[in-house]
Amino acid sequence: MLVAALTFAGSVLVALVVVTLVHRVVRRLGRRSDLFAGLARHAHRPALVVAVLVAVQFSLGVAARGEWRPAALHAVGIALILAGAWLLAALLVVAEDATLARIRVDVSDNRHARRVHTQITLVRRVTVVIVGVLAAAAVLMTFPGARAAGTSILASAGVIGAIAALAAQSLLGNVFAGVQIAFSDALRLDDVLVVEEQWGRVEDITLTYVVMHLWDDRRLILPTSYFLKTPFENWTRTQSALLGTVELDVDWTVPVEDLRQELRRALEAGDLWDGRVCVVQVTGAVGSFVRIRALVSATDAGRLWDLRCVVREHLVGWLRTRHPEALPQVRVHDLPRATTGAGYRASDADRGVGGADHRPVGPDRPLADADNRVFGESADGQERVQAFSGPDQRAD
Structure with a gap:
């Protein structure tokens, strides 16, 4: 029991020391690079959690004995999957922020920059959702009952998909509209629009709704499908003049x-x-x-x-x-x-x-x-x- 405790404490301590040293190096490099600055800011905590869970799993596999060992390994494995998804999402956010940092929107003719910002912002949200769905699926697959039920679920996937699409028709329509808006260039962040006789600037674009900052500091929230079905004025489509x-x-x-x-x-x-x-x-x-x-x-x-x-x-x-x-x-x-x-x-x-x-x-x-x-x-x-x-x- 003492050997197991020492192995557990030693592995966790080594993991914390390694992650701390790497974080200090990355933070120092971040003074000259936006990419490393983003890594130090966003990836430190998830990397720390992943390293500790890896150390715990290693110590359990090497030194743990008893009937509780399989359940503990299973729980640590689930936590490691979730922490890995967190780390992967953080790395994607860092990469996207580094890309956005290279594209300036504070210039007079920033139409291309605003289009890229809109696309990257929506792609970031899509990738985070995909990573979350894959992590949830991986967690479910660790349970034998879920794997057995997967066969019957796949067999009836067509029926379930049709029912789900019918039930979530409005939600899916907005999601597809958000993706289409991102890549059709009809609407971009910071565009000035006239919608519903209201004049304002596009403040945020998500997969399901668009937030407009009106001239009097009110916020008008519209579903993304609105912009595919209803005419609207875009005053900055080609230029701001x-x-x-x-x-x-x-x-x-x-x-x-x-x-x-x-x-x-x-x-x-x-x-x-x-x-x-x-x-x-x-x-x-x-x-x-x-x-x-x-x-x-x-x-x-x-x-x-x-x-x-x-x-x-x-x-x-x-x-x-x-x-x-x-x-x-x-x-x-x-x-x-x-x-x-x-x-x-x-x-x-x-x-x-x-x-x-x-x-x-x-x-x-x-x-x-x-x-x-x-x-x-x-x-x-x-x-x-x-x-x-x-x-x-x-x-x-």
Whole structure:
């Protein structure tokens, strides 16, 4: 009995010393390598448990005697299987973290990086689930009764599989949808989406649900199958830059060209505009009001929202201060007097209907005068013409 106790204590002590020494070496190497740092952080505890269980199993096999020995060996074997699965899952997590560390997402064009992050994150969860299932199966196979029942279970696997698939149809659908989302590139981590009239960022993607971090810090949780059945807007599918509109209903006397030039001055004075699109157009002229649409651009959705609010506030203040006659109003005077109102100017008549200048952009016409077209004239507008004119047509 004394020999068995000494063998048990000595083997456990040797295992602890070996794992501790290896851990110190790995931790020192981890100062210069992310891989070894991950090993020291994630694999130390499972490796320690595995080493102790191996030592215990060795001591039981060598020095233990008695009727309790088979039951003890069986229990230690089950614990060793579970600890080995824990260690294997930890090593997989370390490998995946090391891969993710090499892919930077803090750059301007990080679409590929976010796609890889999404795929690796889902693959990690799948591998952990597979390791857990295999460990559970290995534990069951250590029992003779479970091995005997395995034959009958395999014989009826088709029926059981059909019943299970029918019962868990929704769960399996979400799991398959999660895998499809990971590798179809329709949805990635940190993508900005509009779902159910809610605007937010994809915070997490699991095998069964997607977590969206909404703009007001709420969390919207949707099943993964939702994104395969329901249309949604992805604002960062190819790039994060976006266009936004600011619409104003004003009086017919509004000086459109002055408004156009004021918009450009306001955008150039701020830091939210990315310099791509600055367009003012009259999109409606029915009834008592004229609808003015200002189209602006920004590098991402958050800056675009702030830019639209700033532009709206600036234009409203500019109209109230400089052209109060252009504010919405209801006329009670006759048509001849209206045509000679304060908003009609000789310079507008010289330019043509609506005051638009149709001269091409060049030395005689500054860029601000071309801010009345979404398609064409500017470099970004020419690109948009090519995108929407079809593959067999070219912009003039």
